[in-house]
Amino acid sequence: MMKKLLRMSKITKSFYGVRVLDGVDFDLDAGEVHVLLGENGAGKSTLMKILSGAYTLDSGSITLMGKELDPGTHDPRSAEDAGIVSVYQNFHLVPHLSVAENLSLGRFTRTRGFISWKAVQAHAEEVLARASFDIDPKARVQGLSVSKKQMLEIAVALSKNAKVLIMDEPTAALSRAETAILFRTIAEVKAKGIGIIYISHKLEEVRQVGDRITVLRDGLAVQTLPARDSDVNLIIRLMIGKGVSRTRVERDRTRGESCFSAEGLRNRNLPSPLSFSVEKGEILGITGLVGAGKTELARALFGVDLLTGGTLALFGKPVRVDSPAEAVRLGIGYLSEDKDAFGLCLNLGVKENVSLVSLARQRGLFFSIPAERRVATDLVASIGLKIAGVSQQVKYLSGGNKQKVVFGKWLTAKCRVLILDEPTIGIDVGARGEIYSLIRDFAGGGDRAVLFISSDMDEILELSDRILVMTEGRVVAELDPRKTTKEELMQHSTRVNRGDG
């Protein structure tokens, strides 16, 4: 029997007492593509970060080509030296330099202290020829297409004598044609005896490119099965498990009146016209995988990215949203998944953050500082913020509390349509429940509606009154959460667009 290229056995890892990986076994043959599948939070990234040395394992062992790696000295550098290389999106590349320069980065051939450009060029040609990649060594990296950049990433990895390549969602930013090129590249890499660990959500693609599939769920390796003739429905069932009993809270809601609607929206990120309507009191769930266009839709609705076509209407009246300031004026709020970058002024206090939108909507020169403090204090009590005081700088808050502050700033501004983009990412389970009740309370409070964007299908099913599924920038399904299942959502989300192929 052939010796395994890589064997990870009984890998266990906990964060803050929460077990993220629980005795996971995973192995990889030379020249094999082994797919790692699982929902968000199943433990895929953690497992790969342990392999690439970013995290230290709690227990278990990693054996590479029959040699056990010492967990004490295993770090990103030693992992790369041993031949474990991750191919991130343009992570290793310097955009302003040429392909040849990127391939020699950090190891330029020198003659008498000066870089020998001839040698650099020759090295690049050799590496690219060995990998049979069609890239001009003189081209600047920033001018390359996404798939060429990815090839170059792989070439860089190969030039580092990679034995194991980790590819995380490599097709997320690729067109169909580019995906085909990537798959050819992968075949060439395989032929050199290099093992590839391939992470993707796109099930059909995974069955096409993979040799074996291992499904992770809640930190356990559930099953390993051959990729090619596996049943998609079986894989989905393995990924989501028995289906946890959901705690849907049905809310009373009078149906009918439209709160916010869009007709034929399009811009450079949303190639085909997109329409939807949210009623008063409704939570419209929008789901889909990473790269499905959900965030792009949110940004278009909030006036961040400009529309090239389509109309919006608020309470039946047509509106133009050409800037975030205009959206805010109209009473539209936006909560981004990256709260630190887009939601908070980190070195300002809780009350300063909470009042920001209200101040932006006000007129006049002055504002009332006592009123600001009072509103913030009331808010803290009503949304259950755990802070030392309303003047505390938000940078010292936990993820859940930070998100509540962002939520609070839209609540105090009395906005009427709230666009929530992955509001529970990076937030622990306890705080999640609290965010859910905030969302329900908001939607239930009169002439308001929520667009609830999430790739976590459990929470989409739990919270939404209606669900839209997006893939590749378009809405592919509209479903009733009471009548649908996670399997169905996953099938719609993972379906590669068959319409125009």
Added chain:
Amino acid sequence: MQEVRRREGASAGSGRASGLRGILRNQAISMLAILIIMWVVLAILSPYFFTVDNLFEITLQTAVIAMIGAGMTFVIISGGIDLSVGSVFACSAVLGGLVFTSTRSLTLALLATAVAGALFGAANGLLITILRVPPFIGTLGMMGIARGLALIFVNGVPIYGLERYKFIGQGKLFNVIPVPTVIILVVFALAFVVLNYTRFGRFTYAIGSNAEASRLSGIKVRRVQIGIYVICGLVTGLASTVEAGRLAIVQPAGGNGYELLAIGAVIIGGASTFGGEGSIVATLIGAIIVTTIRNGLNILGVNAFWQYVVNGLVIIGAVAADQFRRRR
């Protein structure tokens, strides 16, 4: 278990900083302590230091730097920088001086100076927001333009005979309080109110802390930024009239190196070069420190050229200390 940890986290946070106002006050207090130590040391080294004459001299010298520093405080809190203040100082003074020599009206002259300063500020603001030139480069370019214009307008020759300006620079209210002192107090009181009690002031902090989050909160970021640079240009123009009043002349080469002193005053006061932090009171203390260093070096008979070196060192030291504080 989780509950306990969260509460600990919250109290650790509050221990380090109990809000915006808290930090600023602490920063101002520590700077005040440094200032007092400097005064004590200088008083020991030179009996002349603590005379009434010299203290008035320090206030007069402080006035100009403190005023420009007040404008610069807005710019730096918003996360920007204005390198053009020294040249704008000269050019708006020259324009005012020309208006005075042709109209003999002090009011018109002062108005012209203020408007010229504000227009330069507006130009900086437009460069940064509309053309999206980074503040460092945009105001560096304006530094050259304003200096060149100042020299062109008067052919490089100073404007003399501005005796009527003297009241602003040397006059005394009720024969006791120097007019420049009154002007600084008014400027700083206004700046304090704007920064702490108006929407504009709050937006200045918010933009410096996170411009993108501010924009997504509905703040018209560009408009606020333009306003900030206008304020900086305006007070720079006003400051130039104080100096013109002290010397009774206007020099197209004046204000040279004032950007270094004004930025120094703000940074020494504890504003962060990353934006979002700083206070107007701290800038005043910073300006007094900068002036005290100059004055002290003079009194101790140190070659004037060394003042540039010391100022540079002090600014670098203040920013390095800020970075060190952040890393911990």
